[in-house]
Amino acid sequence: MDYQSFCQKYQPTNQQLYTEFYQLFKKKFSVKNERIAVEKLSRIIAATFKLSASQSFANMSLRQLSNESGLSMGGLYAYIQNKRQLALYIHEFLSHFVIKTINQVTNEKECNTLECIIKTHIYLSEFLQPWFFFAFMESKNLSRDEKKAAIQSDLLMENKLIKVIKLGQDEEVYSTILKAETVASLTKPLLSEWYLKRWKYKKRDMSIDMYCTAVMIFIERGLTSPHSLSKFENHE
């Protein structure tokens, strides 16, 4: 699996993405025409990402959002009840979408390896980069319950990691020197790194598949040279 083939299977068009978004929160919107709503939602969310990436969601005013999205203040409020709700929509949809995709991918039998789970996360965070970035940065402004809901996809990912690492440990392919939970916890920031510091790797001309390979090598065999591997043999 590489990024291109993943996209063909799982990356929705903008149209598809915001149709799904619209369907999920249909009841809350006063706009009933799907075609119109999808178009406007797409512009609202895009503007939200642009503005809150350069400042932050809190610093973004609804007048800025109105300008950037091309909707009037009133138009905006046909889609959001209030500013806070807008952030909640983003958190909730991302969690929904990630869970859906992870389940789709891991239901395919050949895709229950560590590499596959990691790639799924990194690939998802590539074409949904602004979503992931936003969710990471703004999650601390959520209430207790909201955070719990938004973190669901994170927990699913962590559990999938733990499960597959434990499997490898049982089969003695993976070392048990670290608990599977610990390895999973240390793996996750390597996944976040890609969407948090993407400009850094763009500048270095490191492609997403090169990054995935690097992460896999790093996780699986670490820094130690084969020349000095013998010292580990004594550990058991």
Add this chain to the structure above:
Amino acid sequence: MDYQSFCQKYQPTNQQLYTEFYQLFKKKFSVKNERIAVEKLSRIIAATFKLSASQSFANMSLRQLSNESGLSMGGLYAYIQNKRQLALYIHEFLSHFVIKTINQVTNEKECNTLECIIKTHIYLSEFLQPWFFFAFMESKNLSRDEKKAAIQSDLLMENKLIKVIKLGQDEEVYSTILKAETVASLTKPLLSEWYLKRWKYKKRDMSIDMYCTAVMIFIERGLTSPHSLSKFENHE
């Protein structure tokens, strides 16, 4: 080196920390009495961390800050020219303090190993956790030039990592399958993880030195079991 011995050498008291803070920005404060200033600055910064951790710096109002710190609005403005400046002080002082300490530590000869550099960062981020957390979360609100200044300590850390990894690679202790720059880039999020998700490890009763050990094992030898190490021998 463990956390306790590190603290004895390098952790300042609150008094010392804010005296250094006061000295660094002396010119900017209208308050000339050091004793008074140190006491007030300590309260202002502590209140800033408390409020912007639960909301965000942007969402924190100066009236809240006034309440939390116990100073009046006027009192507050004897120490800060404006809200933005307060954030700049924090970024700038942290960078200053981290650079100073890293240089101190790595000037000791026995302390130029990968482990030592990593531990220095994690230990620093432990007793300065709110500072690191704040700097990470709020850095994107800085202007181009301000960001450049605030990121200096980060660059120093990264360069120290690269240098020591290259050394290990030259001595064939470390593998060259990944470029030193790549390994350093992947190491950094493991350091941030500690101050970004500290509650998580607190809850698991994972001490800071256990975390350091886990990171070192993870970086140096990865996940692969000694039982299956032979497959790497073919790589060269």
Add this chain to the structure above:
DNA sequence: TAAAAAATCGAGCGTTCGCTCTATATTGAC
């Protein structure tokens, strides 16, 4: 193509913001 329904507009509301400024309190030198 006319009427009804749906969607959008943006000036304006009350509130809160960052910040100032004068009056008051506290401090230190003699």
Add this chain to the structure above:
DNA sequence: GTCAATATAGAGCGAACGCTCGATTTTTTA
């Protein structure tokens, strides 16, 4: 204890905020 010098208080300023609502435009229906 007195008097400058220093530090703090908090009401009040204009600006910007989130948000509303009646007027208007666009779309759908028949």
